[in-house]
Amino acid sequence: MNKEIVVSGIRPTGNLHLGNYMGAVKNFIKMQHEYNCYFFIADFHSLTTHPNPKDLHQNVKQVLAEYIACGIDPEACTIYIQSDLPEIAELYLLLNMHAYKGELERVTSFKEKAKSHPNNINAGLLTYPVLMAADILIHKALKVPVGKDQEQHLEMARTFGNRFNRIYNNELFPEPQAFNYGNQLVKVPGLQGGGKMSKSDGDNTVINLNDDDATVRKKIMKAVSDVSPTEPNSTPSQAVQNLFDLMTLVSNQEVISYYKTTFADCSIRYGDLKKQLAEDMALFISPIKQKIDEISGNDEMLGKIAKMGAEKARDSASKTIATAREMIGFTKFY
Ligand code: ATP
Ligand code: MG
Numbered sequence: 001m002n003k004e005i006v007v008s009g010i011r012p013t014g015n016l017h018l019g020n021y022m023g024a025v026k027n028f029i030k031m032q033h034e035y036n037c038y039f040f041i042a043d044f045h046s047l048t049t050h051p052n053p054k055d056l057h058q059n060v061k062q063v064l065a066e067y068i069a070c071g072i073d074p075e076a077c078t079i080y081i082q083s084d085l086p087e088i089a090e091l092y093l094l095l096n097m098h099a100y101k102g103e104l105e106r107v108t109s110f111k112e113k114a115k116s117h118p119n120n121i122n123a124g125l126l127t128y129p130v131l132m133a134a135d136i137l138i139h140k141a142l143k144v145p146v147g148k149d150q151e152q153h154l155e156m157a158r159t160f161g162n163r164f165n166r167i168y169n170n171e172l173f174p175e176p177q178a179f180n181y182g183n184q185l186v187k188v189p190g191l192q193g194g195g196k197m198s199k200s201d202g203d204n205t206v207i208n209l210n211d212d213d214a215t216v217r218k219k220i221m222k223a224v225s226d227v228s229p230t231e232p233n234s235t236p237s238q239a240v241q242n243l244f245d246l247m248t249l250v251s252n253q254e255v256i257s258y259y260k261t262t263f264a265d266c267s268i269r270y271g272d273l274k275k276q277l278a279e280d281m282a283l284f285i286s287p288i289k290q291k292i293d294e295i296s297g298n299d300e301m302l303g304k305i306a307k308m309g310a311e312k313a314r315d316s317a318s319k320t321i322a323t324a325r326e327m328i329g330f331t332k333f334y
Contacts, residue, residue, distance in 0.1 A: 006035040006179070007141035009042040009082060011199070012059035013049065015208040016066045018285075019188035019197035022249055023147025027181055029071045031145060037077035038139050038313055039067065044082045044089070045132070048125045049117075049200065064302050066209055069291035078316075080309035082135065087317035091134040092127075094324055095160050098167060099130045103159075108152055133157035137164075137173045138317045144176050148185040149196055154178040168327040172320070188249065189242035193224030210292050213282040220246075220278035225270040233264050243273060251280040 008028065010020055028039050041063045046056060060081060067079060082088060104110065104126050114121045124131075129152075136144055136157050144154055154176060161173035178185055190197040190205040197206050207216060224239045236244065240263070247256050255276060262268040295301070325331075 003034070003036040004143060005139050005141045006031050006037040006143045006145065007040075007136050007139050007176075008038075008145045009040040009045070009135060010063060010067075011042045011046045012056065012063045013046045013051070014059065014199035015210045016063060016070075017188075017197050017199060017206040017208050018246075018249070018281075019147060019186075019190075019206070020199075021070065021209060021288075022188050023149075023180075023186045024145055025067070025070045025072070027145035027179065028067075028077075030181060031143070031179075032073060032077040035143065038141070038316070039072060039077055039079050040135070040309075040313070041067075041081045042135070045128065048113075048120075048122060048128065050120070061299070061302055062210075062296060064306060065296035065298075066292055068302075068305065069288060069295050070209070074305045074308060078309050078312040079305060080313040081306055084306070084310035085138070085313055085317050087314065087321040088131075088134050088138050090321055091138050091324060092131045094328060095130050095134055095137075095164065096127055098163050099127065099160060101126075103156075104129065107156065109149070129153045129156040130160060133160040136176045137161050138320050139313075140172075140174055140320060141176050142174055143179040145179045146185070147196070148187040151178055151185060164324075164327075170323075170327050172323055172327065189245055191219060191223040191242075193239035193242065207281060207285065209285060209288045211285060212289060213286055216282045216285050217278040220281055221274050223274065225274065228268060228270065229263060229266045232266055236263060240270070243270075243277060246281070247273075247277050250284040251277065255280070 008024055010016065010024060016025065028037065031037055041060050043056065043060055051059070064079070068074070072079060107129055110126060110128065113125055132153050133156060137160070146154070158175045161175065165171055165173055180186055188197045189195070190201055191207070192201070192205040195201070199206065204219060204222065207219060211219070223243060225243060226237045226240050244256070244260070247259065259268060259273050259276070
């Protein structure tokens, strides 16, 4: 029986962090054994913020090394670099003809980025969801393991795929769904007291998979908290809730219950909570960091993996683009 197709990618805009791991990579590791998986490094997507070419090149290799260090197996799935597939750029062009300014301007991530970078509202940023739809549709994926921040983009991918099918009267693209094994999509908070953990938000707000123990501890101890509660059973502020959320990801149940109880009876000391969280976080990150150190710099191995992945991924992409070309009338007569 044919396995269901899975696609997901991560932008090479910096080191992978705990949010990328919990929202995406953790699912990849499990899915690779159950589905036909395509995992890529989204270097086209990273161009929206105009990276320096040297940094981009280095980051692509780093993310590849980090994928492997986390346990993504190039034999069990297809790992590739997005820009190795010109078919994606072509499908993006085709889909763009049926993507409208109004609907793109309403996308939350566009509105947020346009607000935070008012001097760089480029067309690539506006059409980001179209490129993401092309990433997914090019392999006709059904499941897309992503964090909560990508939910709206998945909705757009369905819209663009369905629209293309309808206009050209063909069922080329199935409907992709966001996926997480826990059923609910994950949002790992940053350390700045609000918002999700993001590569582009500054190093002190993220726990990188590549951070050493001392760095992890230092970052957690500096995380934004709050004044201690004064009323029993009060609702934690966002910053405190974030610390509890991080604890849920890496600490054991007993520890979590202890701190929830001390919060409820107002005896909590945030310094102690952070110390405990720092230890548990360091224990979680340390084995991954060790593997990253072993693998990054092994350009020969990474190169072989990228080449093998590009060939496998192009095989799948070229079939889809051939059909899409036919559907729109690019049929050869010579
Ligand atoms: P950037 O700031 O460059 O956009 P990012 O940290 O948001 O980087 P992406 O490359 O955009 O990371 O996202 C890669 C994957 O990681 C996506 O599936 C996304 O949903 C997931 N992800 C990113 N941040 C989080 C988070 N804080 N919690 C859960 N999942 C996340
Ligand atoms: Mg992002």
